[in-house]
Amino acid sequence: MNIKYRISPDTPAGPTDMGALRELVRRMERGDGTVPARGLVLGCPALDDALPEGGLALGRVHEVLGPARSDVRDAAAFGFTIALLALLMKARPQEGPVIWCPRSANLLGGTLYIRGLVGLGLDADRLILVETRDEAERVWALEEALSTKGVLAALAELDPVRADRRDNKTNRRLQLAAERSGVTGFLLRPRMTTASGAAARTTTLVESRWQVSAAPSPLGPHDARPVWSVLLERAKRARRLASEPRRIAWDAPHMSFFEVFDRPAAAAQDPLVPETRGDRRYGRVA
Amino acid sequence: MAVLHETAPHSRRILSLWLPRFATERRGIEAQEDRPLALTRAERGRLVLTAVDAKATALGLEPGMALADARAMEPELAVADWSMEEDGTLLRDLARWCVRYTPLVSLDPSSSCLSGTIGGDAGLWLDVTGCAHLFGGEEAMIADLVNRLAGLGLTAHAALAGTPGTAWAISHLAAPAKGWCVVPDGREHAAIRDLPTVALRLPAADVEALERMGLRTAGHLMDLPRGPLTARFGVEPGRRIDQALGRIREPITPLAPPAPHRVRFGLPEPIADRQDLAHGVRRLLARMCTRLEQERAGFRRLRIDFFRADGTTRSLSLSTGRPVRDPDTLFRLIDEKLDHLDPGFGVDVMVLEGEVVETTVTHQRDLAGGMAGATGRDDEAVSTLLDRLTNRLGPTSVHRSLPVESHLPERAEARAPAHRPTHWKTARMPSVPRPIRLLPRPEPVEAIALLPDHPPAKFRWRGVDYRVARAAGPERLAPEWWRPEDSHTRDYFRVEDGEGRRFWLYREGLIERGQAASWMMHGLMA
Numbered sequence: 001m002n003i004k005y006r007i008s009p010d011t012p013a014g015p016t017d018m019g020a021l022r023e024l025v026r027r028m029e030r031g032d033g034t035v036p037a038r039g040l041v042l043g044c045p046a047l048d049d050a051l052p053e054g055g056l057a058l059g060r061v062h063e064v065l066g067p068a069r070s071d072v073r074d075a076a077a078f079g080f081t082i083a084l085l086a087l088l089m090k091a092r093p094q095e096g097p098v099i100w101c102p103r104s105a106n107l108l109g110g111t112l113y114i115r116g117l118v119g120l121g122l123d124a125d126r127l128i129l130v131e132t133r134d135e136a137e138r139v140w141a142l143e144e145a146l147s148t149k150g151v152l153a154a155l156a157e158l159d160p161v162r163a164d165r166r167d168n169k170t171n172r173r174l175q176l177a178a179e180r181s182g183v184t185g186f187l188l189r190p191r192m193t194t195a196s197g198a199a200a201r202t203t204t205l206v207e208s209r210w211q212v213s214a215a216p217s218p219l220g221p222h223d224a225r226p227v228w229s230v231l232l233e234r235a236k237r238a239r240r241l242a243s244e245p246r247r248i249a250w251d252a253p254h255m256s257f258f259e260v261f262d263r264p265a266a267a268a269q270d271p272l273v274p275e276t277r278g279d280r281r282y283g284r285v286a
Numbered sequence: 287m288a289v290l291h292e293t294a295p296h297s298r299r300i301l302s303l304w305l306p307r308f309a310t311e312r313r314g315i316e317a318q319e320d321r322p323l324a325l326t327r328a329e330r331g332r333l334v335l336t337a338v339d340a341k342a343t344a345l346g347l348e349p350g351m352a353l354a355d356a357r358a359m360e361p362e363l364a365v366a367d368w369s370m371e372e373d374g375t376l377l378r379d380l381a382r383w384c385v386r387y388t389p390l391v392s393l394d395p396s397s398s399c400l401s402g403t404i405g406g407d408a409g410l411w412l413d414v415t416g417c418a419h420l421f422g423g424e425e426a427m428i429a430d431l432v433n434r435l436a437g438l439g440l441t442a443h444a445a446l447a448g449t450p451g452t453a454w455a456i457s458h459l460a461a462p463a464k465g466w467c468v469v470p471d472g473r474e475h476a477a478i479r480d481l482p483t484v485a486l487r488l489p490a491a492d493v494e495a496l497e498r499m500g501l502r503t504a505g506h507l508m509d510l511p512r513g514p515l516t517a518r519f520g521v522e523p524g525r526r527i528d529q530a531l532g533r534i535r536e537p538i539t540p541l542a543p544p545a546p547h548r549v550r551f552g553l554p555e556p557i558a559d560r561q562d563l564a565h566g567v568r569r570l571l572a573r574m575c576t577r578l579e580q581e582r583a584g585f586r587r588l589r590i591d592f593f594r595a596d597g598t599t600r601s602l603s604l605s606t607g608r609p610v611r612d613p614d615t616l617f618r619l620i621d622e623k624l625d626h627l628d629p630g631f632g633v634d635v636m637v638l639e640g641e642v643v644e645t646t647v648t649h650q651r652d653l654a655g656g657m658a659g660a661t662g663r664d665d666e667a668v669s670t671l672l673d674r675l676t677n678r679l680g681p682t683s684v685h686r687s688l689p690v691e692s693h694l695p696e697r698a699e700a701r702a703p704a705h706r707p708t709h710w711k712t713a714r715m716p717s718v719p720r721p722i723r724l725l726p727r728p729e730p731v732e733a734i735a736l737l738p739d740h741p742p743a744k745f746r747w748r749g750v751d752y753r754v755a756r757a758a759g760p761e762r763l764a765p766e767w768w769r770p771e772d773s774h775t776r777d778y779f780r781v782e783d784g785e786g787r788r789f790w791l792y793r794e795g796l797i798e799r800g801q802a803a804s805w806m807m808h809g810l811m812a
Contacts, residue, residue, distance in 0.1 A: 075721075096664055096668050110721075110723035112687075116721045116809070119716075120812055127687065128684060129687065130679065141679065145675075148670075150665060213786075217786065222758050224780070226811070
């Protein structure tokens with residue numbers, strides 16, 4: 001067998017070509033049926049610029065790491081993920097439901113409150129909750145949802161990543177299922193902590209991994225738009241990753257993320273002024 | 287023995303039931319109007335009355351009139367479209383109800399809704415041979431039937447005779463005022479001989495021709511020699527006479543009871559291997575789904591019974607959110623459950639039974655061959671997914687959240703089945719943000735706050751101190767006065783601690799001077 005590979009002289013060689021070739025090889029490796037990733041523009045350059053598709057890759061699995069498991073007080077990772085889902089549902093109004101597999105046993109941190117989710121812009125009519133008994137069932141349900149064309153996105157609240165390689169296998173399976181069907185997957189995990197309590201870096205195979213935690217809001221005391229500290233820890237083919245977390249706010253009425261910065265200290269207000277003093281309307285619907 | 291053979295062994299007893307105003311009276315049950323009612327259909331470019339109720343008849347209206355003429359006579363006339371299909375369905379339901387008297391109930395094909403003739407009447411035959419003693423005799427049974435129908439608002443004429451022909455003739459033409467009549471066995475000839483020739487169920491053209499020859503009653507025809515009658519009018523009049531008098535047998539075609547959705551698979555040898563069982567299930571499903579395909583129906587719930595060689599039974603059941611008749615989909619759902627099935631020493635017989643079967647709505651295909659609405663197939667895939675999740679995780683595990691109009695946050699949503707659409711878009715939403723996680727029950731918090739309306743400056747929750755850096759509120763939620771157990775007003779605050787964690791807590795009740803306020807943590811904000 002004497003096959004010679006040639007690159008024709010008029011093909012300019014360069015980084016773009018290499019990128020395209022890699023993409024091609026990647027697709028060949030996976031066989032047919034792979035849906036090429038499309039990006040969901042997040043509307044915030046701080047996030048979009050780092051992502052290769054110019055936004056969150058759809059039809060892939062993303063991991064959002066919240067606070068450590070012991071810290072149930074911090075709902076930031078939930079908030080950020082809900083905002084991502086809300087954005088996705090708005091971008092694809094005609095497509096199917098979002099399947100959410102919550103961790104039912106974790107009642108210390110409360111349960112999902114749909115009115116709050118709607119307040120963040122989520123279309124609750126397309127949200128289906130799946131109660132499971134344990135992590136294995138959650139992974140199973142997630143994989144089923146990820147392999148079903150017609151589901152818009154699927155999310156599971158999972159345990160912290162274990163040290164062994166089992167999670168890698170699982171994640172790879174989930175990723176393949178998502179690529180075949182075009183369903184976007186989200187894994188919501190607590191951050192893994194080392195014995196000393198510091199955040200440990202994890203190495204699971206996902207399209208992108210985000211670390212999200214609570215952040216003091218520099219907005220006014222009556223500005224209800226939530227602010228989180230968001231770090232894009234890794235992303236496949238990332239353009240450039242920030243080393244420091246950014247403070248990202250979610251503007252639910254306009255459905256977009258934006259980056260916030262500290263205000264000059266002088267402008268800070270007394271935080272203890274009531275918002276609607278003397279507002280004693282009764283009978284408001286909760 | 288003599289008692290048993292009191293009537294001739296071959297004699298039948300047939301009950302003919304005639305509902306002369308079926309089409310209008312079945313509507314009258316709902317309408318409750320005082321106006322006369324007429325049903326119409328379009329005929330040669332005009333609307334013609336097909337059925338009229340008693341009030342309209344009293345005003346001189348009759349089926350066959352043009353609607354315009356009828357309106358001219360009675361401007362107050364209420365008019366509705368005549369629906370043969372609806373009448374037919376209801377008549378079949380009525381026939382099934384009549385099974386309380388006898389299992390053999392047949393529809394009269396001359397009923398308006400079956401033949402398409404005007405009049406709006408309907409008829410049934412009940413073969414009550416050997417049934418009457420259960421109701422205390424023939425008179426009692428027929429009275430019971432007519433009275434029950436009268437209770438439903440249906441005028442009924444009924445006759446009981448030895449042949450369907452005679453019973454039909456009496457019920458249609460000679461019912462006494464009380465509504466029923468019993469012709470003793472062998473008295474058919476006397477009963478119908480004075481009735482007009484219509485009583486012999488002859489075609490209208492024949493009746494007219496007989497009339498012209500002066501043959502007005504059934505008796506005239508019966509007295510004629512058979513040869514010339516047949517030569518002139520064909521075999522029909524003779525046949526009808528013989529049927530009415532019981533000289534030739536006229537069968538009635540009983541309505542078939544709906545066959546149960548049940549298939550059985552018997553095995554020569556017991557099987558215990560999982561693969562064999564799966565194969566058996568596949569065969570059952572294939573057979574049943576072919577039938578469902580013809581019926582345009584699908585399973586909502588099915589059960590498979592495995593009869594084991596040791597005499598015990600194991601069952602699997604399965605529910606789906608929408609009717610399913612695809613054998614592969616059903617098999618996938620069952621396959622998971624087969625793992626938990628204990629076949630013991632083997633399974634002899636498998637029986638599949640559809641416990642709930644519903645008709646399916648087939649998706650209309652658009653011109654390009656795709657599903658109308660573009661996502662029909664995806665919807666089906668999602669539905670299948672929900673069924674799989676439900677079957678593995680339990681019936682209540684897959685759900686949606688439903689908005690509930692309640693002032694109290696913990697009561698403001700409820701669970702709904704995943705297949706049921708919800709309406710969050712039209713739900714009234716609070717103008718102030720809500721937490722994304724709500725604690726199952728509010729937890730007490732020690733807080734320091736300025737009175738009367740200030741948010742806490744510091745608080746202690748679950749043994750940890752928090753300093754409030756940012757706060758908004760209060761939002762007052764009034765208690766639901768009709769529930770005595772929570773009678774406290776709540777003033778909710780959204781607070782943020784130094785690290786940016788956001789909480790939703792409230793002060794319970796109105797503050798009295800010299801009394802410590804009680805604070806509760808209720809949720810986590812985004």
